[in-house]
Amino acid sequence: MKPIIECRxxxxxxxxxxxxxxxxxxxxQGKIVGxxxxxxxxxxxxxxxxxxxxxxxxxxxxxxxxxxxIETKKIVSYLPERTYLNDWMxxxxxxxxxxxxxxxxxxxxAYDMLKRLGIDSKDRLKTxxxxxxxxxxxxxxxxxxxxxxxxxxxxxxxxxxxRDYILDTILSxxxxxxxxxxxxxxxxxxxxxLDEVVFLKQGRIEMAKSVDEIRESTGQSVxxxxxxxxxx
Amino acid sequence: xxxEVKPDRPIYSQLIELIKLRICxxxxxxxxxLPSVRDLAKEASVNPNTMQRxxxxxxxxxxxxxxxxxxxxxxxxxxxxxxxKNELAVDHVKNFLEKMIDLGFNYEEIKxxxxxxxKEMIK
Numbered sequence: 156m157k158p159i160i161e162c163r164x165x166x167x168x169x170x171x172x173x174x175x176x177x178x179x180x181x182x183x184q185g186k187i188v189g190x191x192x193x194x195x196x197x198x199x200x201x202x203x204x205x206x207x208x209x210x211x212x213x214x215x216x217x218x219x220x221x222x223x224x225i226e227t228k229k230i231v232s233y234l235p236e237r238t239y240l241n242d243w244m245x246x247x248x249x250x251x252x253x254x255x256x257x258x259x260x261x262x263x264x265a266y267d268m269l270k271r272l273g274i275d276s277k278d279r280l281k282t283x284x285x286x287x288x289x290x291x292x293x294x295x296x297x298x299x300x301x302x303x304x305x306x307x308x309x310x311x312x313x314x315x316x317x318r319d320y321i322l323d324t325i326l327s328x329x330x331x332x333x334x335x336x337x338x339x340x341x342x343x344x345x346x347x348x349l350d351e352v353v354f355l356k357q358g359r360i361e362m363a364k365s366v367d368e369i370r371e372s373t374g375q376s377v378x379x380x381x382x383x384x385x386x387x
Numbered sequence: 388x389x390x391e392v393k394p395d396r397p398i399y400s401q402l403i404e405l406i407k408l409r410i411c412x413x414x415x416x417x418x419x420x421l422p423s424v425r426d427l428a429k430e431a432s433v434n435p436n437t438m439q440r441x442x443x444x445x446x447x448x449x450x451x452x453x454x455x456x457x458x459x460x461x462x463x464x465x466x467x468x469x470x471x472k473n474e475l476a477v478d479h480v481k482n483f484l485e486k487m488i489d490l491g492f493n494y495e496e497i498k499x500x501x502x503x504x505x506k507e508m509i510k
Contacts, residue, residue, distance in 0.1 A: 186436065187434050187436075319432065323429065323432060326428060326429050326432065326434075326435070331425075343394075347392055347398055347432060347433045347434070347437075348432065349434060350434050350436050350437070366434075366437075367397035367398055367399055367400075367440075370394075370396055370398065371396075371397045374395055374396070375395060376395065379394065
């Protein structure tokens with residue numbers, strides 16, 4: 156099967172800083188991939204390039220054969236690290252908004268998830284706690300029947316119990332055959348739902364392997380290996 | 388039974404053991420239909436591909452049987468389950484003995500302790 160993401164010699168510089176340094180990577184369809192790395196390793200830059208929020212300095216990346224743009228936005232569902240939603244809106248407004256915007260957005264799916272998470276769709280965003288806002292945002296993102304989900308720190312702001320719930324939501328709602336990329340440094344929480352991990356270090360790929368391969372060859376968890384590779 | 392996954396070994400091989408345990412304990416009875424890969428993955432909070440790999444492994448061992456359209460079923464072969472049960476038991480005892488030897492117990496001491504504790508726990 157054709158890889159969903161293919162990038163070749165991808166480089167992004169901000170002035171003298173190389174945020175991404177000559178990255179070549181292909182990510183197959185139907186996998187859940189962890190994009191792992193310490194702060195400032197290039198995780199968010201990579202995801203932003205995939206969403207055309209940044210353009211590469213050199214090299215290229217394609218999603219399902221297209222460069223990031225209109226065609227890819229139809230099939231990519233993106234959870235940014237920060238919220239961009241208007242906080243005067245009610246959740247039901249947001250659902251209408253997303254329905255207008257994306258052909259593959261399924262409002263019934265969103266309402267169903269909200270119900271299970273105990274969120275009232277009549278509530279306004281600004282009355283919600285940070286964790287609840289994050290949950291709403293994730294619901295919106297996972298309610299699209301996308302080919303590629305790009306989740307930038309989806310569990311950063313929520314408590315450990317809610318994390319499990321969110322991972323469960325991700326597992327039970329992504330459409331079959333689609334690919335999920337999760338960027339995070341909370342590895343132990345998400346390790347068991349990942350197929351593969353990509354370790355980024357100072358803009359370079361330090362390692363790209365499957366979780367069970369790492370466990371088999373090193374006898375330790377990805378979390379433990381991460382601590383070893385990135386020891387300060 | 389919880390789906391407890393330990394950090395030091397591949398997840399799929401641990402899933403294989405956990406499912407074997409469920410089959411031996413009767414939680415998944417002989418000849419019964421197993422939940423779908425996706426449901427099982429969700430229940431265990433693991434990646435569906437990893438669960439798929441574990442189920443394929445169990446199929447290879449003959450413990451699970453796939454019927455093309457109907458889904459996956461636990462084998463009805465009692466002797467096979469007995470064999471698996473025995474294998475799991477041997478593993479546990481091996482583990483136990485290794486730890487006891489590390490603690491400095493000798494054969495006689497282990498035997499006495501075991502006899503006493505068994506009497507207490509299994510009346």
